[in-house]
Amino acid sequence: MTPATYSFDNDDPVAAGRHRLLAEVLDPFTVERLAGLGDLTGRRCLEAGAGGGSVATWLAERAGPGGSVLATDLNPRHLRTDLGYAVLRHDLSAEPVPDPPWDLIHARLVLSHLPARAEILDRLAAALAPGGTLVIEEWASAYRGLVLAAPDATAAALVERYHDILVGRLLPGNGGDPAWGGSVHGAMLAAGLCGVGTEIRASSWAGGTAGARLIAVNIEQLRPGFLAAGLTERDLGELCRLSEDPRLVIRGHFTYSTVGRRR
Structure with a gap:
């Protein structure tokens, strides 16, 4: 995968804001899942x-000075170098998994964007130390019926149209699979991992909260695609306004958090 095929380029001026919103939405569930793995002191984590x-x-913080954490990204410009983890520019699609074996490998909202996602999962599983754990977290966002409440029927229809374009056209057009979260469990079993378990979580997002504000960030980063799909600048402006309107309430995407262990 080249940077041009990824839907949400880290070089975009709004990328830092996207990362903050995603952390606010997803970190509580991620931390719950990772904390449930037990003591990480001294562990090697990717x-x-x-x-x-x-x-x-x-x-x-959990691995401590006796452990190590390597944070990789195709474009690591938003990763700090003073918070206890090492940073590596790395292409999951084209390069081997760095520095195996790992006690823990975690990837969130990553593989669903990469066309070679199944092969990459196999490589991640093979890079685990014996007894090591792979945690893959993905949104299954392809489901329709996003709007739970809206100021009026016109607003509801516009948000649903936005969502249909995003998950039905723009993300797949860039090599993504918005439904892949539901396939991770089977892919881990096929990779030979044991003790595979999946938890699924979703909650409502009201306008003005981090989840709803992702609408405006998506529009900013994928504006040409939305316009080419038939939305107008006026439509996009209205969607950005609705993302801050508490009368709009949307269903958060289903977060599939799947854990598997190498024998």
Whole structure:
């Protein structure tokens, strides 16, 4: 995968804001899942596709000075170098998993964007130390019926149209699979991992909260695609306004958090 095929380029001016919103939405569930793995003191941890680094920071605190955390990204510009983890520019699609074996590998909202996602999962599983754990977290966002409440029927229809374009056209057009979260469990079993378990979580997002504000960030980063799909500048402006309107309430995407262990 080249940077041009990824839907949400880290060089975009709004990318840092996207990482902050995603951390606010997703970190509580991620931390719950990772904390449930037991004591991480002294463990070697790989955070693949680390984005803004919030999970890598948490892992570094838990692994402590006797452990290590490597945060990788195709474009690591938003990763800090003073928070206890190492940083590596790395292409999951084209390069081997760095420095195996790992006690823990975590990847969130990464593989679903990569066309070679199944092969990459196999490589991640093979890079685990005996007894090591792979945690893959993905949104299954392809489901329709996003709007739970809206100011009026016109607003509801516009948000649903936005969502249909995003998950039905724009993300797949860039090599993504918005439904892949539901395939991770089977892919881990096929990779030979044991003790595989999946938890699924979603909650409502009202306008003005981090989840709803992702609408405006998506529009900013994918504006040409939305316009080419038939939305107008006026439509996009209205969607950005609605993302801050508490009368709009949308269903958060289903977060599939899947854990598997190498024998």
